[in-house]
Amino acid sequence: MNEEEQVRHLLEEAGPRPEVPPEDLAKIKAAFRAEWQEHVRQRRSPDRRLWLLAASIVAALALGWWLWPSPAGPVARAESGMRETVSAGAKVETGDSPAAFRLAGGSSLRLDAESRVRLVSASEIRLERGAVYLDSEGTGTVAVHTPLGTVRELGTQFEVRLLGSAVRVRVREGAVSLDGNGTAYKVEAGTELVLHDSGSVTGGRIAAYGPPWSWVLKAAPPLRIEGLTLEEVLERVARETGWTVRFEDPRVAASADEIVVHGDVGHLTPDQALEVVLPGAGLDHRVVDGVLILKAPN
Amino acid sequence: MTIVPLAGMPASSSDSDLRLEEKALVERMLAGDEAAMEELADEYFPGLYRFALARLDGDTELAREVVQTTVCKALAKLETFRGEAPLLGWLCACCRNEIRMGFRKKARLPRVVELEEDVASDRDLPDGALARKEEVRHVHDVLDLLPPRYARALEWKYVERVSVKEIAERLRVGAKAAESLLTRARQAFRDGYERVSLGEKRGLEP
Numbered sequence: 001m002n003e004e005e006q007v008r009h010l011l012e013e014a015g016p017r018p019e020v021p022p023e024d025l026a027k028i029k030a031a032f033r034a035e036w037q038e039h040v041r042q043r044r045s046p047d048r049r050l051w052l053l054a055a056s057i058v059a060a061l062a063l064g065w066w067l068w069p070s071p072a073g074p075v076a077r078a079e080s081g082m083r084e085t086v087s088a089g090a091k092v093e094t095g096d097s098p099a100a101f102r103l104a105g106g107s108s109l110r111l112d113a114e115s116r117v118r119l120v121s122a123s124e125i126r127l128e129r130g131a132v133y134l135d136s137e138g139t140g141t142v143a144v145h146t147p148l149g150t151v152r153e154l155g156t157q158f159e160v161r162l163l164g165s166a167v168r169v170r171v172r173e174g175a176v177s178l179d180g181n182g183t184a185y186k187v188e189a190g191t192e193l194v195l196h197d198s199g200s201v202t203g204g205r206i207a208a209y210g211p212p213w214s215w216v217l218k219a220a221p222p223l224r225i226e227g228l229t230l231e232e233v234l235e236r237v238a239r240e241t242g243w244t245v246r247f248e249d250p251r252v253a254a255s256a257d258e259i260v261v262h263g264d265v266g267h268l269t270p271d272q273a274l275e276v277v278l279p280g281a282g283l284d285h286r287v288v289d290g291v292l293i294l295k296a297p298n
Numbered sequence: 299m300t301i302v303p304l305a306g307m308p309a310s311s312s313d314s315d316l317r318l319e320e321k322a323l324v325e326r327m328l329a330g331d332e333a334a335m336e337e338l339a340d341e342y343f344p345g346l347y348r349f350a351l352a353r354l355d356g357d358t359e360l361a362r363e364v365v366q367t368t369v370c371k372a373l374a375k376l377e378t379f380r381g382e383a384p385l386l387g388w389l390c391a392c393c394r395n396e397i398r399m400g401f402r403k404k405a406r407l408p409r410v411v412e413l414e415e416d417v418a419s420d421r422d423l424p425d426g427a428l429a430r431k432e433e434v435r436h437v438h439d440v441l442d443l444l445p446p447r448y449a450r451a452l453e454w455k456y457v458e459r460v461s462v463k464e465i466a467e468r469l470r471v472g473a474k475a476a477e478s479l480l481t482r483a484r485q486a487f488r489d490g491y492e493r494v495s496l497g498e499k500r501g502l503e504p
Contacts, residue, residue: 004484006488007488011453013437016453017348018348018438020347020348025343027362032370032373035370036373039328239380
């Protein structure tokens with residue numbers, strides 16, 4: 001039996017999927033519609049103005065960053081902890097450590113050490129020095145302007161770095177467009193592109209995990225794991241590290257959304273947090289070529 | 299503006315295109331596009347309802363309540379939908395949590411080990427009939443987790459025995475495009491069937 005015949009056989013034997021009662025669907029849809037209308041109304045509310053949470057959870061990682069409230073204003077430095085908000089138009093500069101912020105639209109913004117950006121709005125960032133990393137988590141579109149071009153995300157995780165007379169874009173997930181020299185380039189996940197001021201372009205492959213993303217991991221806000229299932233914790237770790245998750249034993253996989261994690265991993269990076277969480281869940285793990293492999297202890 | 303793919307970079311696969319389409323649909327809906335909201339509800343809610351119904355012993359009233367709660371709660375979480383996994387799979391994960399929470403609230407054991415649950419409720423069935431019932435549900439689950447147009451095309455061709463020409467007309471594409479879609483749909487079905495057969499966790503396995 002070839003593959004098409006196998007599919008045919010399975011589908012013929014199973015028959016059509018059961019019909020869903022139209023009245024039930026109508027009720028579900030009506031409730032969803034009402035919820036959706038409220039959601040859209042709130043989303044469009046002027047209260048959703050620019051705000052950036054320099055959350056206390058990054059305090060242990062970001063040793064210092066400076067804030068210029070306005071282009072012509074005096075230099076203000078966060079003496080202790082983090083400033084809670086950053087206004088539109090403000091300039092932010094990091095010292096010898098990276099820092100993390102949350103944009104109003106929900107995207108995670110990270111600045112590498114020795115970097116400087118101007119936050120034009122919640123969706124526009126001007127990169128003046130160093131590097132930024134954005135993780136939109138499907139929440140919207142952010143544009144990063146550089147002297148050599150503008151990088152627009154298409155729902156993704158990516159890094160933009162100024163390298164002297166060039167700008168480099170590395171895409172970890174999804175895709176971005178880089179509009180420079182009158183041409184738009186699409187950069188897909190797993191690739192990097194370097195646009196030089198001469199107009200020349202080079203590119204190549206880049207892994208989603210490992211050293212290229214080390215500073216991003218270092219800048220990541222600590223995991224808040226209290227009350228999450230192990231499955232949710234693993235998904236968050238995978239998102240930050242670029243790893244894929246694999247269970248060696250399907251029974252362990254089946255239990256991942258049954259195990260609820262309690263506690264606090266403090267300011268450990270996501271990969272370090274696993275060292276604490278997994279033994280507590282009774283699991284061994286190892287990482288091989290970007291794959292986090294989980295199994296029950298022997 | 300012209301998008302120029304960089305030479306040598308891999309083209310996106312049809313699967314990732316589908317994920318991008320789903321992500322775009324969600325983004326349009328969240329941005330206030332009513333047509334997108336309608337499309338999402340029409341395309342994904344039936345599969346979600348069947349998913350819930352199969353795990354609630356066929357209790358339609360409870361299934362409606364659970365699905366209604368799931369989709370309303372999921373709306374806020376959809377801001378975080380990244381399009382890495384199928385949208386329906388993502389919604390089913392939310393639904394599974396909702397079912398589990400519902401049973402916890404009622405101080406009953408969570409029904410999370412679905413096969414055991416079904417075995418208990420079907421204990422009077424002969425082995426062969428039980429296995430067949432499992433198989434049917436298994437196939438329907440896999441169909442529900444496919445992109446809706448894949449599932450529809452497969453059902454039209456292999457359950458309703460609709461010709462490729464007719465499928466092309468229903469999909470408003472040419473015959474070749476319909477054939478191509480069926481090929482991708484079969485591949486997706488086989489992959490999904492294999493994954494479920496192996497007991498792998500959707501969304502965690504690559």
